[in-house]
Amino acid sequence: MQPIVWFASVLFAAHTVAGFGFGALGGGGGGGGCGCAPPAPPPCAAPPVTCPAPLCPAPACAPPPPPPQTYCPPAPACQVCAPPPPPPCPQSPPPPPPCPPPPPPCPQVQVTCPRPQPPAQNDCCHSCGQSCRFKSRRALGAVIKQLSGRQEEEEEDVEHEGEDAxxxxxxxxxxxxxxxxxxxxxxxxxxxxxxxxxxxxxxxxxxxxxxxxxxxxxxxxxxxxxxxxxxxxxxx
Known part of the structure; x- marks a missing residue:
């Protein structure tokens, strides 16, 4: 800014000195004619355009330094242990004692139930002039016959007359x-x-x-x- 002001002051001083000198010279010769007007001063130079300072982005932060590398030694290899031996097998039990011999067969006893006595026979009439008869069967006692493996008892017919009939x-x-x-x-x-x-x-x-x-x-x-x-x- 200061150079611009200084340059303008120099131009203004030179212009003033030239005007004064021309008048003196002209006045000496101007006794017989009119003097010429001094030339117009050059136009002032346009003030320089001041460009604004460029806006620079804020400087980016530098990335943080990487963390220090930690070196881990390799893990020691695991020791593989062999499985324990299986327990010994138990001793087999002694064989069972032999079965006793089967008992002798029981003797077959043939039981024969006595035959039921057949129902008695009642032969009677009413107002017919004949007496009623009642016939039943009676065993004769311990008379037993062996016929084809069957036991039979001898029986006889017994007739009853009168009131019982x-x-x-x-x-x-x-x-x-x-x-x-x-x-x-x-x-x-x-x-x-x-x-x-x-x-x-x-x-x-x-x-x-x-x-x-x-x-x-x-x-x-x-x-x-x-x-x-x-x-x-x-x-x-």
Missing amino acids: MCNSAYLKAIMINNMSENTSESKRAIQKSAEYKFEKKFDVICATGEFSYVAHSNLFCQTTLGSVTCYAFQH
Whole structure:
């Protein structure tokens, strides 16, 4: 800035001195004519353009120095140990003692149950003029026959006549009398129902007002009469 101001001052001083000198010279000769005007001073130079200082970016920070390298020695190799030896095998147990001999077979005992006696046969009639017959089978005792491995007992037929051939149970006779009436249909049903309830067995019953005859196989039976109705009941 100072050089520019100094240069302008020099130009201004030179211009002033030239003006004064020209007038003096002209005045001497100007006694006879007019003097010329001094030339116009040169235009002032334009002030220089001051460029702004360039904006420089802030300097970048230098990268940090790398960390110091640490040297690690290699790890020592692991020592491989051999597996421990297996335990010794246990000793095998001693062999079992021999089995005892089988017992001797038991003697076969043949047990023969006595045959059930067949039911007795009751042959009777009502108002027919014949007596009732009651036939049963009876064993003769310890008479045993060996036939093809079977044991049999000898039996005989025994006939009973009289009161036993008509009724062999006083209890059944009382049941019949308590359930008899003048109606044969009602009597037979009432006797059968009561006898099966008391004895817990099956019974057949026949009731009639006239003559009738029958043959039945049974070990429990009874024939009784009440008024004009006669009934006969026997167990299956």
